[in-house]
Amino acid sequence: MTESVRIQNLVKAFDNPDKTAKPVLAVDTVSLDIKPGELVTLLGPSGCGKTTLLRMVAGFEEPTAGEIYFGDRHMNNVPPNRRDATMVFQSYAIFPHLSIFENVAFGLRLKSLKTAALEKRVTDVLDMVGLSGMANRSPNQLSGGQQQRVALARAIVMEPRLLLFDEPLSNLDAKLRDQMRVEIRELQQRLGITSLYVTHDQIEAMSISDRIVIMRGGKVEQVGTPREIYAQPANRFVAEFIGRANFMSAKVVDQNTVSVAGTQLAVATPLEAAPGTDVTLLIRPEFITLSASEGMLAGSVKRVMFLGNLTEYLVEVPGTEPWLIELSGADSGIFAVGETVNLSLPAAALHVLME
Amino acid sequence: MALFTKSARQIKVLARDPVLLALIVVIFASVAIFVVYPLVKVLIASLQVRGTWTLETFSQLGQRRLYRNAIVNSLSVGALVGLLGVVIGYIAAFVLTRLDVPGRRILHYLTLLPIISPPFVSAVSILFLFGFNGVITKQVLGLQDFSIYGFHGVVLSQVLTFAPIAYLSLRGVLSSINPVLEDAALNVGASGWQAFWKVTFPLSLPGVASAFLIVFIESMSDFGNPLVLAGAAFPMLAPQAYLEITGSFNLSRGAMLAVVLLIPSLTAFAIQRYYLGKRQYVTVTGKPSASASRIVSPGVKWSLYALVVLFAAVVTLFYGVIVIGAFTRVWGFDYAPTLAHFAYVFDVGFDAVTDTLIIALITTPLSGVLGMVVAFLIVRQRFPGHDLLEFGAILSFAVPGTVVGIGYILAFNSPPFVLTGTLTILVLCFVFRYVPVGIQSGVAVLRQIDPSIEEAARNLGAGSVTTFRKVTLPLIAPAFFTGLVYAFVRAMTAISAAIFLVSANWNLMTVQILNQVGSGRLGVAAAYSLVVIGIVLVAIVIIQTGVARMTRHSVSVKV
Numbered sequence A: 001m002t003e004s005v006r007i008q009n010l011v012k013a014f015d016n017p018d019k020t021a022k023p024v025l026a027v028d029t030v031s032l033d034i035k036p037g038e039l040v041t042l043l044g045p046s047g048c049g050k051t052t053l054l055r056m057v058a059g060f061e062e063p064t065a066g067e068i069y070f071g072d073r074h075m076n077n078v079p080p081n082r083r084d085a086t087m088v089f090q091s092y093a094i095f096p097h098l099s100i101f102e103n104v105a106f107g108l109r110l111k112s113l114k115t116a117a118l119e120k121r122v123t124d125v126l127d128m129v130g131l132s133g134m135a136n137r138s139p140n141q142l143s144g145g146q147q148q149r150v151a152l153a154r155a156i157v158m159e160p161r162l163l164l165f166d167e168p169l170s171n172l173d174a175k176l177r178d179q180m181r182v183e184i185r186e187l188q189q190r191l192g193i194t195s196l197y198v199t200h201d202q203i204e205a206m207s208i209s210d211r212i213v214i215m216r217g218g219k220v221e222q223v224g225t226p227r228e229i230y231a232q233p234a235n236r237f238v239a240e241f242i243g244r245a246n247f248m249s250a251k252v253v254d255q256n257t258v259s260v261a262g263t264q265l266a267v268a269t270p271l272e273a274a275p276g277t278d279v280t281l282l283i284r285p286e287f288i289t290l291s292a293s294e295g296m297l298a299g300s301v302k303r304v305m306f307l308g309n310l311t312e313y314l315v316e317v318p319g320t321e322p323w324l325i326e327l328s329g330a331d332s333g334i335f336a337v338g339e340t341v342n343l344s345l346p347a348a349a350l351h352v353l354m355e
Numbered sequence B: 001m002a003l004f005t006k007s008a009r010q011i012k013v014l015a016r017d018p019v020l021l022a023l024i025v026v027i028f029a030s031v032a033i034f035v036v037y038p039l040v041k042v043l044i045a046s047l048q049v050r051g052t053w054t055l056e057t058f059s060q061l062g063q064r065r066l067y068r069n070a071i072v073n074s075l076s077v078g079a080l081v082g083l084l085g086v087v088i089g090y091i092a093a094f095v096l097t098r099l100d101v102p103g104r105r106i107l108h109y110l111t112l113l114p115i116i117s118p119p120f121v122s123a124v125s126i127l128f129l130f131g132f133n134g135v136i137t138k139q140v141l142g143l144q145d146f147s148i149y150g151f152h153g154v155v156l157s158q159v160l161t162f163a164p165i166a167y168l169s170l171r172g173v174l175s176s177i178n179p180v181l182e183d184a185a186l187n188v189g190a191s192g193w194q195a196f197w198k199v200t201f202p203l204s205l206p207g208v209a210s211a212f213l214i215v216f217i218e219s220m221s222d223f224g225n226p227l228v229l230a231g232a233a234f235p236m237l238a239p240q241a242y243l244e245i246t247g248s249f250n251l252s253r254g255a256m257l258a259v260v261l262l263i264p265s266l267t268a269f270a271i272q273r274y275y276l277g278k279r280q281y282v283t284v285t286g287k288p289s290a291s292a293s294r295i296v297s298p299g300v301k302w303s304l305y306a307l308v309v310l311f312a313a314v315v316t317l318f319y320g321v322i323v324i325g326a327f328t329r330v331w332g333f334d335y336a337p338t339l340a341h342f343a344y345v346f347d348v349g350f351d352a353v354t355d356t357l358i359i360a361l362i363t364t365p366l367s368g369v370l371g372m373v374v375a376f377l378i379v380r381q382r383f384p385g386h387d388l389l390e391f392g393a394i395l396s397f398a399v400p401g402t403v404v405g406i407g408y409i410l411a412f413n414s415p416p417f418v419l420t421g422t423l424t425i426l427v428l429c430f431v432f433r434y435v436p437v438g439i440q441s442g443v444a445v446l447r448q449i450d451p452s453i454e455e456a457a458r459n460l461g462a463g464s465v466t467t468f469r470k471v472t473l474p475l476i477a478p479a480f481f482t483g484l485v486y487a488f489v490r491a492m493t494a495i496s497a498a499i500f501l502v503s504a505n506w507n508l509m510t511v512q513i514l515n516q517v518g519s520g521r522l523g524v525a526a527a528y529s530l531v532v533i534g535i536v537l538v539a540i541v542i543i544q545t546g547v548a549r550m551t552r553h554s555v556s557v558k559v
C-alpha cells in the first residue's frame, strides 16, 4: 500500500495577525518528490515552515497554492479523515479519556473491523512497540516515552499509505530520544511505509533519513542524502546547520588551486569560477590535522578543550579567522596553549562555496 | 476583497464536510429566528402605534412619572445589589478559597443554595419573616405599621438571591491568582494590608467588575422578587412592562419599557464581555492553587469568617422558614403542623409539576448538546460569520427574560410562526435563553484542550461528527455538566419570560408559586418551592452520574 508523494510549488500564506502587514509566507513554493518506502526529513530552524508543510500534507491546512499528490491521486480536496496518512503528533495527542488499547484501536473501530481481527492487530502493534501488557492502562499512567510509543502504535496500526511525524521525540530526554530514533527507523524500514519526518535536530535527521530537506524561511535550501548534505552543502546556511565548520575567505587561483592568506591550497573538485574570484572555503574541523613540524599553514594554539572522545583546538593563523580543529582520541593532548602548530588540509576536505 | 476571498475559501473547505456545513447553517438560522428576531419584533412594536411608525411611546417616558420612577428604581436597585453582592461574594470567595478556616465545604454549599432555587424563594421567606404577619415584625417585635414592600425589601431579597452568583464567579478569579505573588510582595517588605491592596485586589479587579456587571444584569432582569416585594408605590421596569401587557393590553408600551430595560443590560454585557473579558486573561495567571493566604492577621481572618458564617446563617434561616412554612397551617395565626399544602400541590396543582418536569427534561439535553456544539464551532471551526454567531448565541444571556417573553409573544403569535400556547414555544425559549452558560463554559474548557487531540481523531479517519461525539464531548464533559445542570435548574426555576408563554395546557410551578403568593397562600407557595428544590437536587445527582459514566475511560476489550 505504500505510496510515492509529490508536492508541487506548494505555498501557504497566513494572514498576518497585524492585519495591515503583508501575509506571512510560512511555506514558499516548495516542491518535493518522495519515493515509495522512503523516509524524508524536513529540517530547519524554528519557524521555517516544517510543521505547516506537514499539516498541509495531512490535510489540516489548506494550501494557498500548489498541488499535493499521493501516487497519482490529487489530494488537495481530500479531507484529512480520508487521506490515509496517519500522523505522530509532537504533543502525542493521546485521547485522555480512552485506555491505551482503545487509543490504538480508535482508527480501526471507525473502519468497523471484526472484533477478533481488530484485537489481533492492536495487540500485535502494541507488542511491536513494546507496550504489551499495558493495554488496559489509562494514558496518565504512562511515562513520556511510553506515551510516545502509544502515539506511534496508533499511527502504524492503520497501515497507512504515508506516515507523518512532527518532532515526535522533542519531549523526551536525550537517552530515550536516541533509543526511540533507532526504533522508529527500524520499524519504518521493516514496514516499508513512506514517511515524512519533521525535526529541528540535525543529529536526528542525519541518523534517521534517507534524504533530508533543509528549509529556511519557508523555502527549500537543499535536498540530499545525509552524506551529500554534510560533504557538499549548497551554501553556508546549510553547512552551518549541519555540523560545525570553518569558513575561510579565499581566492581562486586556477582550476585546481585556491589561496588562503597567501598560501596556495589544492582542491579535489575542479573549479568553474574564473581566477581571481572571491569564494568561501568550507573545511570541517575533524578533517584538519595538526603537526609540530610540517603542514600548509602555521599558527599558534589559543585554546584547548578536552572532550573525552576528541580534543578541540582553536588555532590562530595570521591573516585568517581563527580555525576550529578536532582531533580524535588517539592524537589528543599533544599541543598546549601558546605552542606553534602546522595545519594540514587534505584536498578532499576543501569544499568551495561560491559566495 | 481580501475578506471576500477568505470567506469563499472557508466555504470551499466547509463544503467538503456537508454535515458540518448543514449544522452551521441550521444553528445560524435558529439563532436568527429564536434570539434575534424576537428582539427585532420588540423594537418594532415599541416604535409603532396601530401600525404607524412613531416615537409616541417613548415620549411617554418624559410625560409619565410612573415610567421615570420605574427606570430610576430599577437602576438604583441594580447598582446597590451589584455592589452589596460583590462585597459579600468577594469576602466569601476570599475566605473560602484562601483562608484556612473550618467548615469550608458546608459554607460553600450553603452559600450556593440560593442559586438552585426559584429566584423568588427569598421573597417568600421575607414575607414569612417581615411581612404583615411576619414572625419577626409582628410576633417578635410587635410592629404595627412596618412595611417590607419597596426599595429595602427588593434589595434584601435580591442580595440574598444574587450574591451567590458573584461568589461563584469571584471564587474562580481568586483561586487562580497565584499566592506566590502575595508572598513576593511580603518578601520585599509589604505589610499584609499593602500586599492585598497592591497585588491581590488589582489582579482580581477585572473579575470584580465583571461580577458586578453580572449581578447588575441579573437584578435588572429579575421579575419575581420585584413583583412580590416592590409594591405599588415602588414601580420597577420588569414588572411594569409585564403589567402593561397583561393588565392594560398595551403592547407598544410594554415593548417600549422592554427596550428601556434592554439598554442597560446590553451595555453591561458589552463591557463585561469585550472589555473586561480580554483583560482577565492577561492578569490572572498560574494554576489554581490551594495554598493559604498569609496576608491577613488572625483578627481580620476571624472577622471575615464571621461575616461568611453570618451570610450562611441567613441563608439557612430563610430556607428553614420555607420548610417550616410549607408545613404550617396559617402563617401568623395558626402554627399547627399540616400536610395540607403538599396535598394541594400533589392534587390540585400536580399538572404544573408534571408540565414543568416535561419541559425541563426536553430542554436540558437540547440545551446541553447545543451549547457544546456551538462552543466547538466557535473554538475549532472557521467560517464566514463566525463572530456574529458567537455574539448571537451568547446574546440572550444579557437580554432580560421579560424582553424575551414579550418578544416571543410578538414574534410567534402570527404566521409564519404560530407557536403561542404550545410546549414548543416554552422549550425553544428555554433552550436559547439558557444555552449561553453552557457555550461559555464549553469555550473555556475547549480552549485549554490541545487541538491536536481532535486532529488525531480526524487523522485516524473520524469525520467531524464522530470526532465531536467520541473525542470532543467526553473531553469537555465538565462544561457539558455545567451546561446541563444550568439548563435544568433554570428551566425549573424560570419565571420572567415564561410567565408570558404559559397557557392553560402548559403551566409551570414557578408561575403557580407566584399565583399562590398573589392570593396570599404562602404555605402552598412554600410547598411548591420545596418540591422544585428537591427535584433540582435529585436531577443534579443524576446528571453528574451520567456525565461521569461518559468520561470514564471505557475498556471494552480484555487482553
Ligand SMILES: Nc1ncnc2c1ncn2[C@@H]1O[C@H](COP(=O)(O)OP(=O)(O)OP(=O)(O)O)[C@@H](O)[C@H]1O
Binding pocket: A014, A015, A016, A017, A024, A025, A026, A044, A045, A046, A047, A048, A049, A050, A051, A052, A053, A200
Ligand atoms: N495559524 C497561523 N497563523 C499565522 N501564522 C502562522 C500560523 N501558523 C504558523 N504561522 C507562521 O508560519 C511560520 C512557520 O510556522 P511552522 O509552525 O510551520 O514552523 P516550524 O518550522 O514547524 O517551527 P518549529 O520548529 O518551531 O515547530 C512561522 O513564522 C509561524 O509564525
Ligand SMILES: [Mg+2]
Binding pocket: A050, A051, A052
Ligand atoms: Mg513545528
